[in-house]
Amino acid sequence: MKPSLALVTVSVLLLSSCGGPENRVPVVQPPPTDPATVTPAAPVPGQSVDLQNVPATVKGAAAQLAALTNPNSANIDPDLKTLINLFGEKIHLRINASDISTFAQGFDRQARVTTQGLDVVKELLPTGTRTYGADGTPTYVPTPTDGYVEIDQRSNTRIEANWKVAGAGTVFLNAGHRYDVQTGQLQELQQELPTNATASVTVAGKTVAALAFRMDPGDCLNTAGPIALTLSGWAGRATQPPVRMDLAYVWTDKNISFNASAVYHTTTQQVSAALKMDVTGSTTDRCGENYAFTPTRADMSGTLDIPGYRTDFNVYLRDLSNLTINSEAMQAQNPFLKIGGNVNASLNFNGAAVLTAVGPLADGSDMNLxxxxxxxxxYVKNGQLITTDLDGALRDIQPILAPQR
Structure with a gap:
């Protein structure tokens, strides 16, 4: 037996004699690195966008975006072009109050009740089917009762919304007040909202746009908002759509999270945007008079990628203290006066740092409180790397963001 083969054989025998998995030494994975502990790279003169050049850079990005989304561009996706032309003919889903009264024939009057001395006017979701004939003449039938359909025979177009997918219910959201000139009374408005709905646009039997919406309204939608909400949609075609967007929001007792993304394709290029936020803390008395949210940590990041103009930002807040979010605290003259914790933030453009902010949030030893x-x-200003505090940064940045005319 060759020495190398003998060594392998002995090694196998030794390993097998160690027994089963319970006798093996577990592999300990190192904990993931908290990005808040990593100091962001500093801006570099000559590489980073100079503060004085920010307005011109923003203007250039806006011009590039306008060119890419121009419906007359030769590079616009042909399926999206069809949809844009369609909506250019004013084919749209009508859900305003005047149309509801036409569709539902008196829903507005039937839904009126008196609460605490005010008329409550409930704006209902439109239902039924409205059809525009070949000559443009509209007709209306009251079915379906759980959705709305609009058909235009001139363009062979069908717009359909299902407000109660799988039998889901609807809720009402306070939408302000209005003055009724006929009665001289102030009215409270409430808008009906779905909790599970879909919508689609079909042209000549082909679906060219779709939208899906779901919401868990919770027990106090009008005061604290929904517990969870998702929204997703696409336009152009279902497979590799030229336009797609997604949104998700959740608020639990210990966490608030928000994620949104959008992508737009031409035949040759792409624009994308994304935003993510995750806040850890505690919620108390969510539906009561003493509602409050106390954050202890927050992670926020975002990206806007236009060809030639990519912008990224990250904000990490850690060990937050003395910060409570409720109506009373936010009405204080300076609700952040005694805030504690640390911030680690950065703004990058085309891979190079533009601005960084790192350090304790609490007031220092100066006298400005x-x-x-x-x-x-x-940041870089006039070709020089500037290192300063919050007041100094505001003095330099505010004239750039809001120039005097």
Whole structure:
């Protein structure tokens, strides 16, 4: 037996003699690195966008975006072009109050009840089917009762909404007040909303756009918002659509999360945007008079990618303290006066840092009694790397963002 083969044989025998999995030494994975502990790369003169050049850069990005989304562009996706031309003919889903009264023939009057001395006017979701004939003459039938359909025979188009997918219910959201000139009374408006709905646009039997919406309204939609909400849609075609967007929102007792993304394709290029937020904390008395949310940590990131103009930002907040979000606290003269914790934030353009902010949020030893003066800001201005505090950064940045005319 060759020495190398003998060594392998002995090794196998030794390993097998160690027994089953319970006798093996577990592999300990290192904990993931918290991005808040990683100091972002500082801006570099000559590589980073100079503060003075930010307005011109924003203008260039806007011009590029306008060119890519121009419906007359030769590079626009042909399926999307068809949809744009369709809506250019004013084919649209009508859900305003005047149309509802036409469709539902008196729903507005039937839904009126008196509460605490005010008329409550419930704006219902439209139902039934409205058809525009070959000569443009509209007709209406009251079915379906759980959705709305609009048909235009001139363009062979069908727009359909199902407000109660799988038998889901609807809810009413307070939508302000209006003055009734006929009665001289103030009215409270409530808008009906679906909790599970879909919508689609079909041209000549082909679906060219679709939307899906789901919401868990919770027990106090009008005061604290929904517990969860998702929205997704596409336009052009179902497979590799030229336009797609997705949104998801969840608020639990210990966490608030929000994710949104959108992608737009031409025949040769792509524009994308994404936003993500995750806030950890505690919610108390969500549906009561003493509602409050106390955050302890937050992670936020976003990207806008236009060809030639990619912007990314990250904000990490850790060990937040002395910060409560409720109506009373937010009405204070300075609700962030005693805030504690740390921030790690960065803004990048085309891979190079534009601005960074790192440090404690609490007020420092100066006399201005303003938090943030311990945070170190860095950016490039007039070809020089600037390192300053919050006040200094605001003095430099505000004239750029809001120039005087």
């Amino acid at each position: 303003q938090p943030g003066d311990q945070v170190r800001f860095q």
